[in-house]
Amino acid sequence: MLGDVTQTTGTVTTDVIPGRPRRPRVHRAWIVAAVTFVTIIGGAAFNSLPGLLIDPLHTWFGWSRGEIGLAVSIDMALYGLTAPFAAALMDRFGIRRVVVVALSAVAAGALASVWMTASWQLMLYWGLLVGLGSGAMAMSFSVTVTNRWFTARRGLVTGILTAAGASGQLVFLPLCAWIVDRHGWRAASVTVALAALAVVPLVWFLMRDHPADVGLAPYGGEHTEKPAPPKGAAARTVRVLFDAARTGPFWLLAGSFAICGASTNGLIRTHFVPSAHDHGMAITAAASLLAVIGVFDIVGTVFSGWLTDRYDARRLLAVYYALRGVSLLFLPMLMAPAVHPPMILFIVFYGLDWVATVPPTMALCRERYGEDSAIVFGWVLASHQVGAALVAFLGGVARDVFGSYDVVWYASGALCAMAALMVLAVRRARTDGPVLHDVAA
Known part of the structure; x- marks a missing residue:
């Protein structure tokens, strides 16, 4: 054909006929990924603030740390x-609509708190x-x-988007x-609200639910029609939970991951700054240490x-939890008005161990639950946040009762030792049939 030229888009090479519009040099998938990255970075602002508010709200309103911790736990x-x-929800109503509503809810909550x-209003x-x-x-x-x-580069994109949370922190x-x-x-609350609202236009104008919405194939893949909104996705999510709950490994994984959440988001992210401030460290210095994590x-x-x-994923998890528990036992001795090398060493180790538990936990979910593993991991992740919520509340109560956080660090260290034993108790999956109903003794 006269005048035909060849153009490469992403990993797909296509013929372009003169007179017809060319596809953009940058595949739309990367724009969508960039908007997602920015949104997740903004989300780090929502998750960074609660631990910084405990002392200011306690001083301003006279609320107990337990009351404030309850709001954080909710x-x-x-x-x-x-x-x-x-x-x-995203399958049913679309990514763009769900994320815009979510950002608006965050902005409304942060702004109303002013x-x-x-x-009770903080809790609401x-x-x-x-x-x-x-x-x-x-x-x-x-x-x-x-x-x-994305069909190609999924691993790279997943890694980049996972790193967005840490970058935002x-x-x-x-x-x-x-x-x-x-x-x-x-x-600070107004800043969080503005950060959420600033992302809304980016999501609304640049995010699309599916490549077919803009006449494209996924990056590195072939063109497919946009599927009809599925029905019963939420019901399947609940059904998989009930099926998995009948197995022993689910409770071992959920329990250990709850302790993981308790010893990270619930403990360090929420209570490290006020605990360091109790020992005379400036809030900005303590927050900078958390940022290093x-x-x-x-x-x-x-x-x-x-x-x-x-x-073996089980042994890796056991090592991670055991070392985390030991480090928490030493933390009360490291608290001081100034940042010193042993504290920096603790921060570096805790950063390396912070979400190192995720890959082996996901691997065990895949091993045990096959095609339902993603949903099962979603529920295991929910247990992570429930554990974080409990310690965010109980840590504040302990500070009110005992006058310091020392007992919280020691108790969390003991819980990590328990988590190490729990993951070792997860048996290897059988290969001679379905594993979903294989209940551990």
Whole structure:
């Protein structure tokens, strides 16, 4: 054909006929991924602030740390319990609509908290609205985008979007701490609300639910028609939970991952800053240490994935939990007004271990539950947030009762030792038939 030229888009080479519009040089999938990345970074602002508000709200309103911790625990619990249903909502109503509603809920909750006068309002605004909104943008958001828009480079995209949370923590923790220290907690809440609202136009105008919406194939794949909105996705999510709950490995994995959440989001992310402040450390310095965790958890997660491909996932998890427990036992002795080398060593180790538990836990879910493993992992992830929620609340209560956080660190260390024993009790899957109803003794 006269004048035909060849153009390469993504990994697909196509013929372009003069006179017809050319496809964009940058595949739309990368634009969608970039919007997702920015959205997840914004989500880090929502998750960074609660731990910074405990002392300011206690001083401003006189609320107990237990009351404030309860609001944080509601936020974390709803974050986890919303996640298994988020993918179903996106399948039914579309990614763009669900994410815009979620961002609006977060902005409304953060902004309304500026005018609160009672602790129940903190539970409503920050616990309910922010918890539901941020839960809709949990891991299922990045998984849905990756599965729909990419056939090639899925591993790379998944890694980049996973790193977005850590990158956002690195940016927003010091920023929010500086705002709280210089301008007060209300200014920090307004900052979170504005961050959520700033992302809404990007999502609405640049995000699309499916490549077929713009006449494209997924990156590296072939063109497919957009499927009709499925029915019964939420029912399947619940059905898989009931089936998995009949097996012993599910409870061992869910229990150990609940302790993982308790010792990370519930404990360190929520109570490390106020605990360090109790020992005279500046809030900005303590928040900067937490931000460093966000750097090293990227390295730890990638390395853990590499190890998971080569070694028994159960033994890896046992080592991770045991070492985490030992480090928590030493933490009370490391607290001081200034940052010193042993504390930096703890922060580096905790960063490496922070989400290193995810790859081997996912591997065990795949081994035990096959094609339902993604949904099962969603529920295991929910247990992670429930564990975080409990410790976010109980840690504040313990601080009110005992006057320090020492007992919280010691108790969490003991729980990590329990988690190490639990994962070792997960038996290998049988290869002679279905494993879903194989109940461990």
